[in-house]
Amino acid sequence: MMRSLSLQFRKVTPVLLISWLLAILSLMLAIFTSINKDIPLDVFTKDPNAQFDASFYIGFFSNLGIMIWSAAFTICFYGAWRMDGKQNPRAQQFLILSGMITMLMTLDDLFQLHELVFPHYLNISENMVYLTYLNIYLIYFIRFRNQLLNSDFIVLFIAFFLLGLSTIIDILPLPIEKDTFLEDAIKLLGAVTWLIYYIRTADELLEKR
Numbered sequence: 001m002m003r004s005l006s007l008q009f010r011k012v013t014p015v016l017l018i019s020w021l022l023a024i025l026s027l028m029l030a031i032f033t034s035i036n037k038d039i040p041l042d043v044f045t046k047d048p049n050a051q052f053d054a055s056f057y058i059g060f061f062s063n064l065g066i067m068i069w070s071a072a073f074t075i076c077f078y079g080a081w082r083m084d085g086k087q088n089p090r091a092q093q094f095l096i097l098s099g100m101i102t103m104l105m106t107l108d109d110l111f112q113l114h115e116l117v118f119p120h121y122l123n124i125s126e127n128m129v130y131l132t133y134l135n136i137y138l139i140y141f142i143r144f145r146n147q148l149l150n151s152d153f154i155v156l157f158i159a160f161f162l163l164g165l166s167t168i169i170d171i172l173p174l175p176i177e178k179d180t181f182l183e184d185a186i187k188l189l190g191a192v193t194w195l196i197y198y199i200r201t202a203d204e205l206l207e208k209r
Contacts, residue, residue, distance in 0.1 A: 069106035079202030162190030
């Protein structure tokens with residue numbers, strides 16, 4: 001049976017309006033920045049590869065990593081939205097905070113927050129950013145230790161190990177010529193493992209709801 005148009009409009013209109021509002025606000029921010037900083041507007045909208053006339057495969061694994069991070073936080077937020085907050089508020093909070101932390105990691109990877117934005121534009125040292133991230137993770141582990149211990153936490157541990165190893169390779173001077181391939185390859189494996197953990201965890205929590 002075909003769903004009526006009026007029912008469709010009632011259900012999708014609020015979602016569309018909120019989504020469009022967020023998109024319009026981001027476009028207005030780009031216009032405001034373009035006018036005040038005298039930056040061509042297409043700098044904000046044009047694909048970087050097209051902007052610099054680069055090959056399509058430039059940054060392939062970096063883009064793939066962003067897609068993986070984005071999938072992970074989307075799963076967390078969707079799982080939280082599907083859960084009954086009254087019946088199991090702790091599990092819902094766990095997924096929401098997991099999604100927020102994953103989104104932070106996505107934005108950091110996408111806009112190079114810890115290595116470019118914070119140090120060069122906000123005058124916050126890279127070490128201070130790392131320390132802040134570490135404190136966020138510690139608070140997360142302490143607050144949701146029961147949820148973590150009742151999940152496949154070994155997968156999350158492996159993800160953190162790989163991501164931490166990638167960070168160490170980036171920070172510490174190594175007795176070999178600096179090459180970002182090893183660092184980025186390990187980070188990609190960490191992101192994939194992170195995604196696997198939250199797919200499994202969100203699925204298990206939704207089954208128990």
